[in-house]
Amino acid sequence: AQSVTQLDSQVPVFEEAPVELRCNYSSSVSVYLFWYVQYPNQGLQLLLKYLSGSTLVESINGFEAEFNKSQTSFHLRKPSVHISDTAEYFCAVSDLSGGSNYKLTFGKGTLLTVNP
Amino acid sequence: DAGVIQSPRHEVTEMGQEVTLRCKPISGHDYLFWYRQTMMRGLELLIYFNNNVPIDDSGMPEDRFSAKMPNASFSTLKIQPSEPRDSAVYFCASSLRGGYTAEAFFGQGTRLTVV
Numbered sequence: 001a002q003s004v005t006q007l008d009s010q011v012p013v014f015e016e017a018p019v020e021l022r023c024n025y026s027s028s029v030s031v032y033l034f035w036y037v038q039y040p041n042q043g044l045q046l047l048l049k050y051l052s053g054s055t056l057v058e059s060i061n062g063f064e065a066e067f068n069k070s071q072t073s074f075h076l077r078k079p080s081v082h083i084s085d086t087a088e089y090f091c092a093v094s095d096l097s098g099g100s101n102y103k104l105t106f107g108k109g110t111l112l113t114v115n116p
Numbered sequence: 117d118a119g120v121i122q123s124p125r126h127e128v129t130e131m132g133q134e135v136t137l138r139c140k141p142i143s144g145h146d147y148l149f150w151y152r153q154t155m156m157r158g159l160e161l162l163i164y165f166n167n168n169v170p171i172d173d174s175g176m177p178e179d180r181f182s183a184k185m186p187n188a189s190f191s192t193l194k195i196q197p198s199e200p201r202d203s204a205v206y207f208c209a210s211s212l213r214g215g216y217t218a219e220a221f222f223g224q225g226t227r228l229t230v231v
Contacts, residue, residue, distance in 0.1 A: 034219055043120075043207055043222035044159075090159065103172065104149065104211075104220055108158035 002027040003090050006107035015116050019108045021076040023065075023091030033074040034092040035065055038109070044090060049073065059083075086114045102114055120223035122208050128229045132194040137226045140189055141210030149220060150183055150193050151207040159207075165191065198230045 003053060007022040025031065032051050036044040048059040055067040065076045091107040129135050138153040141148050149164040156171050163173040176183070177223045180199070185191040193201055209220040 043224045044209075045222070046219040049176055086183075103161060104209075105161070106151075106159040113163070 002031065002093050002095050002105050004062070004093050004105055004107035006089075006091055006110050008110050009108065010111045010113070012115060013081055015108075016080045017082050018079050018113065019085075021089050021112065023076065023089070023107060025072050025074065025093045027072075027093060027095055029095045031093045031095050033065075033067060034094070035040045035059075035063070035076050035106075036090040036092060036106075038088045047048065047076075047089070058110065060094045073082060076099075078084070081112070081114045083114050083116060085112060118138075120208055120210050120221050122206075122223035122226050124226060125224060125227075126227045127197055128231065130199045131199055131230055133230075134194065135230075136200045137193040137208075139193070139204050139208030139230070140224060141198060141208070142193070142212075142221055143189065145210035145212045145221075146188075146193050147150045147211040147220075148185060149211070149212075150191070151209065151227070153205045153207060154203075162193070171225040195228075197229075200230045203228055203230050 006023045013019050014102045015096055026057045034049045037046040037047045038044045048057045049088050050057050057063045063078045065074050088109045088111050090109045092104050120153050123138045146167050150162040150164055151159050153159045160175055162175045163183045164171055165185045181195055185192045205225045207225045209222045211220040
């Protein structure tokens with residue numbers, strides 16, 4: 001079975017400050033990792049994903065995440081946040097066990113609030 | 117493509133009534149997922165389909181919940197009878213090739229309130 005732990009339920013920061021949202025996962029097999037963002041009253045949108053290759057992945061709006069296999073982590077970072085980054089962020093994992101057996105498991109989410 | 121389309125966006129119903137939530141996945145996607153989101157439990161996977169066949173329904177809370185996918189372009193999640201604790205936002209998502217190389221695309225959700 002796989003699971004995702006997001007260590008912080010809420011992260012308040014000031015505009016232009018750096019931020020890190022933490023995510024740890026557990027799985028008995030190799031995994032794909034995702035970060036999704038949910039703006040108020042909307043569905044989830046993919047922010048970035050790690051499938052293979054470089055362990056550092058980036059989004060188009062300045063977020064990045066690094067896959068650390070030894071620490072089973074996939075923390076999300078941004079060096080300077082904007083008011084518009086205020087949203088809930090979800091870390092997710094899907095295993096590579098093959099066949100039609102597929103499950104995308106989400107963490108409980110981290111609410112990022114950027115204050116002026 | 118218009119993305120994953122869910123209807124209705126909001127539903128208010130009385131306890132004991134039947135509720136049907138609808139989902140149209142992205143054309144060509146072969147996986148469809150139903151999730152439920154609440155403050156207490158976060159985002160829970162209820163059931164998912166591969167090529168219209170239910171693969172894992174272990175997340176369905178109880179027999180009052182049922183889901184169908186009669187064809188590749190339509191799925192329903194039914195609650196009968198509904199209870200106040202079913203109040204939540206229900207999301208449908210679809211994916212191509214099970215997410216091995218692609219992510220799940222989410223609909224806007226249906227906010228269900230059972231009074």
